[in-house]
Amino acid sequence: MRVPIPDVLLPAEALGRVHFVGIGGAGLSGIARIMLARGIEVSGSDAKPSATIEALRALGATCFVGHAAEQVANADTVVVSTAVRADNPEVVEAERLGLRLLPRSAALEAVMQGRRVVAVAGTHGKTTTTSMLTVALQHCGADPSFAIGGDLNEAGTNAHNGTGELFVAEADESDGAFLVYSPYAALVTNVEADHLDNYGTEEAYREAFVQFLDRIDEAGFLVACSDDPGAADLLDIARERGRTVVSVGLGTAAEVRAENLRQVGSTSTFEVVDRGRRLGEVTLVVPGQHYVLDALAALACGLRLGYPFADLARGLGAYSGTRRRMELKGERNGIRVYDSYAHHPREIAGDLEAARALAGPGRIVVAFQPHMVSRTRIFGAEMGQALGAADEVVVMDIYVAREDPEPGVTSALVADAVPLGPEHVVLEPSWSATAGHLVERARPGDLILTLGAGDVTLLGPSVLALLEGEEPVDDHD
Structure with a gap:
C-alpha cells in the first residue's frame, strides 16, 4: 500500500503514540526500536x-500477532508498511478515525530530524555499505544512530539510537522513499534498472536518483562509484550542478580507489589511494569484489566526514557481515550452508562470485527463489543466466510478495535460462522438497547457498538437519 507523504513532516517526538502495521519487517522494526529508545509509546x-x-x-512495545481494527484504538499515528494492503482492517480503521497515517519513509524522516544524516542509496549494496560505514564510524569512537535493512552481526540489531550527531540510514529507492529524506551527505553504490513495478520505465527509475541529488544539503557531498555506469552518470550530473562529489572504484577515474587487490578465500586486501596519496591497506573478512567497492564508498565517506584512515580501516576490517548477506548458517559433514538476500541478476552474480572464492575446489549448489512476479517477468532470463555460475541449481516458485500472480509468469522463466545441462537444474514447486534436492546434490567440500528476498531464508535449518540425517526443520507455513 502506498500512503501519501504528508505536507508537514513532524519530528518523532510530536507524533504521540505510534502504531506500526507490519512492525516485524526490517524497515518498520528499526524505526520502532529507535522510537522506543527515545521514550515514545509504540505498538504494532x-x-x-x-x-x-x-x-x-x-523493549516495551505492545505487539500483536494478526491484524484487527481495535488494535489502533489508542494510537495517534499509524505507520504502514508498503507490504500491507489497503483493505487491512487496521488501516481501514485508522482512516475511519482520522488518525495520522505515515509511510515508512516519513516515519524514518521523523526520527532523523535534528541529526546530521548520511543516506546510503543504490540498486545493490545499500545494506552492506550502510553497515560498513556504521561499524567504521563506531571504531572511530563515534556513536551514530543507524537504521539498516538487516541486522548487523556486531550489534545484533538493525537500528540504534546513538548519542552522536550522525545518523546513518539505508535510503530505499524501491517506492521512492529516499526522496523524502534531506541528508547532509549521500552514498550511491550503483544505479541499475529495478523496481519497474513502481517506476514503469528504466528512465523513470534513473530520474529518481537525479531527484535524490536535490535532496542533499548544499554544504554536503555525494560519494558514488565511478565503475558503475549509472552512478558515474550521476556523478557527472552532480558536478554539472556544482555539487561536491567523491568518486570511488577500482578504475583510474576514481578519486578514492583500491589498488593491488588480493582475494584469498573469504578475505580481500587492497591498498587505498586518495587523489594520488597512498593511505594504507584495508583487509576485509567478507568475500567478493562488490564488497570491496562497498567498503571504498564507506571509507571515502568517513574520510570526508573528518575521521582518520587508520580507525576507519580498522573498523572495516572488523566488519563481519550483516544477516542475510552471505551469512553462514552452519556446516555439517564438510558442507557449508550460506544464505543471502540476492534477488536481482547483478546481486546473484556478485554473491556467486563470492561463493566461488569461499568454495575453493568445492562446488556451489544453489536454491534460488525469485522475488516478485513483475521482477521475474522483467529479469527472469537474466536471473537464470547469472545462476549459471553455480554448479547445481534448484529454482523455487516465485515469492509473490505484495503482488498478484500473472498468467504465464512462473519460475520456469528463470529455470529455462540457466546455462547448465538439464541434469544440473531442477524446477521445484514444493517449498518443503527443496532442501532434499540440495542435500542430494551436495558432497563434502561443497557449498550450499540459498538465495532470494523471500522465505527461502528459512531453508537453512532444514538443510543442516538433513545433512545430519535428521528430520527437516519446518518453519515454513
Whole structure:
C-alpha cells in the first residue's frame, strides 16, 4: 500500500503514540526500536510471530500477532508498511478515525530530524555499505544512530539510537522513499534498472536518483562509484550542478580507489589511494569484489566526514557481515550452508562470485527463489543466466510478495535460462522438497547457498538437519 507523504513532516517526538502495521519487517522494526529508545509509546502488529516481535516486546512495545481494527484504538499515528494492503482492517480503521497515517519513509524522516544524516542509496549494496560505514564510524569512537535493512552481526540489531550527531540510514529507492529524506551527505553504490513495478520505465527509475541529488544539503557531498555506469552518470550530473562529489572504484577515474587487490578465500586486501596519496591497506573478512567497492564508498565517506584512515580501516576490517548477506548458517559433514538476500541478476552474480572464492575446489549448489512476479517477468532470463555460475541449481516458485500472480509468469522463466545441462537444474514447486534436492546434490567440500528476498531464508535449518540425517526443520507455513 502506498500512503501519501504528508505536507508537514513532524519530528518523532510530536507524533504521540505510534502504531506500526507490519512492525516485524526490517524497515518498520528499526524505526520502532529507535522510537522506543527515545521514550515514545509504540505498538504494532504483524501477520506472524517472530524473534523481532519478541525483541520489540522486551523493549516495551505492545505487539500483536494478526491484524484487527481495535488494535489502533489508542494510537495517534499509524505507520504502514508498503507490504500491507489497503483493505487491512487496521488501516481501514485508522482512516475511519482520522488518525495520522505515515509511510515508512516519513516515519524514518521523523526520527532523523535534528541529526546530521548520511543516506546510503543504490540498486545493490545499500545494506552492506550502510553497515560498513556504521561499524567504521563506531571504531572511530563515534556513536551514530543507524537504521539498516538487516541486522548487523556486531550489534545484533538493525537500528540504534546513538548519542552522536550522525545518523546513518539505508535510503530505499524501491517506492521512492529516499526522496523524502534531506541528508547532509549521500552514498550511491550503483544505479541499475529495478523496481519497474513502481517506476514503469528504466528512465523513470534513473530520474529518481537525479531527484535524490536535490535532496542533499548544499554544504554536503555525494560519494558514488565511478565503475558503475549509472552512478558515474550521476556523478557527472552532480558536478554539472556544482555539487561536491567523491568518486570511488577500482578504475583510474576514481578519486578514492583500491589498488593491488588480493582475494584469498573469504578475505580481500587492497591498498587505498586518495587523489594520488597512498593511505594504507584495508583487509576485509567478507568475500567478493562488490564488497570491496562497498567498503571504498564507506571509507571515502568517513574520510570526508573528518575521521582518520587508520580507525576507519580498522573498523572495516572488523566488519563481519550483516544477516542475510552471505551469512553462514552452519556446516555439517564438510558442507557449508550460506544464505543471502540476492534477488536481482547483478546481486546473484556478485554473491556467486563470492561463493566461488569461499568454495575453493568445492562446488556451489544453489536454491534460488525469485522475488516478485513483475521482477521475474522483467529479469527472469537474466536471473537464470547469472545462476549459471553455480554448479547445481534448484529454482523455487516465485515469492509473490505484495503482488498478484500473472498468467504465464512462473519460475520456469528463470529455470529455462540457466546455462547448465538439464541434469544440473531442477524446477521445484514444493517449498518443503527443496532442501532434499540440495542435500542430494551436495558432497563434502561443497557449498550450499540459498538465495532470494523471500522465505527461502528459512531453508537453512532444514538443510543442516538433513545433512545430519535428521528430520527437516519446518518453519515454513
